[in-house]
Amino acid sequence: MASASRRISGYTANTVPIVSGLMTSKPENQSTTSADPANDGQRWKDALVEIAETRCRVQYAKLFNHFAPRLKMFALRLCDSNEALALELVQDTMLAVWQKAHLYNASKGAASTWIYTIARNLRYDQLRKASSKADVISAEDLWPVLEAETDDGRSAPDHLVLQLQLEKYYDALSPAQMEVIRKVYLEDKPQQQVADELNIPLGTVKSRIRLAVQKLQDKIEAHHD
């Protein structure tokens, strides 16, 4: 297709300078724990993992001491300097960090990125609740970053194509793959339950799904091009 990489433009809202300032180094007296930012990053990764595994309050307090004041500055900016809203955002974020530390995946990024993303998503929830007219939103309305990684769907956009309507593609799958796909996606069963029903390891369920999704994606892309 001629316009394969076309991007829709026209957005004109103000954005913060994402890049500017990134390269400035910290004044020396501000980093008392380590002069090396890379070590710092590792330190907070380790802290989060330890918090998840041992519920260590001392580590959490250290993490809180580091991030809460920084989050507050960020939150004040997002909340147009509304102190009450900003503190609510900090509290909700840091509470989520304490309670959901087990959902942090150190291989996917820095601790600060995870915490930042939680705060940003909670800010959108806050805005949505404040502006919403008709819709009912529960208190635990957390965005995907705080969902348990219950299946491979977390970051696999391909799954959208797995709808009944697309049954015409299913003949690309082996019977074993189809069986797993049917149970997980069409019958909405947890992967562990499917593993139990079929008497196979959870890892096999996951790998069958991965292969099946790949096959479907290839086939569908071939069809659409």
Added chain:
Amino acid sequence: MIKSHPSEGLLQAFVAGELPPALALCVSAHVDMCRLCQRDVQRLEAQQAEYSLEQAPVADQAPLPDELDHMLSAILAMPEAPADSPKASKITKISKHIHWNQQKFLLPRALQQQVNHQPALQAGESWRQLGKLWRGRLAEHDEWRTSFYYIERGGEIPEHTHKGREITLVLSGSFVDGDEVYQEGDFIYRDGSHTHKPGADATEDCLCFTAVEAPLHFTTGATRLLNPLGKLLY
């Protein structure tokens, strides 16, 4: 193949937490469906976290101000959640699909969260028919309305001009606007300067999600009579 993505500026504003929530929802749902934008967003989030948190001018050793000190005590005083088994609890509670016309559509994660609060919408019961179109309203936020649209093959929305921004995210089937045909995952951004009459492809039905800022204004002949429907439609 997804061919139409949010602009870099839109992704940046999304990452920075600066979009109206309806628009943020559209971007987030697209990102769920789009590997390329996932990569961009992850990169921008890492940069923005570094800039907003790590490089914030805050001294680590300073004692916490009172309000944060109290917050820390309050958080640590919360009862521990019962032995964390997120796998068991979450997955049964969240349904991932929306039902329409005896079909079942798997939604991007960002939309699953929202739709779960509205059983009638999710079951296809609160949808409103307008010719070959059905609309299921999700929410109204200030000037924004978010909705699902089901457009039967060959159906179109009468020609209209926007008064504000309109985002369409194609969830299933093909969505046609002028000479362009959009597919699953495509993110289509329009602003007030644009007149169009989008619809479904002639060969298949289309399900999409839209966020519209302010009502549409219909432009052609008899369809001006439909103007009052603009509000119902979007």
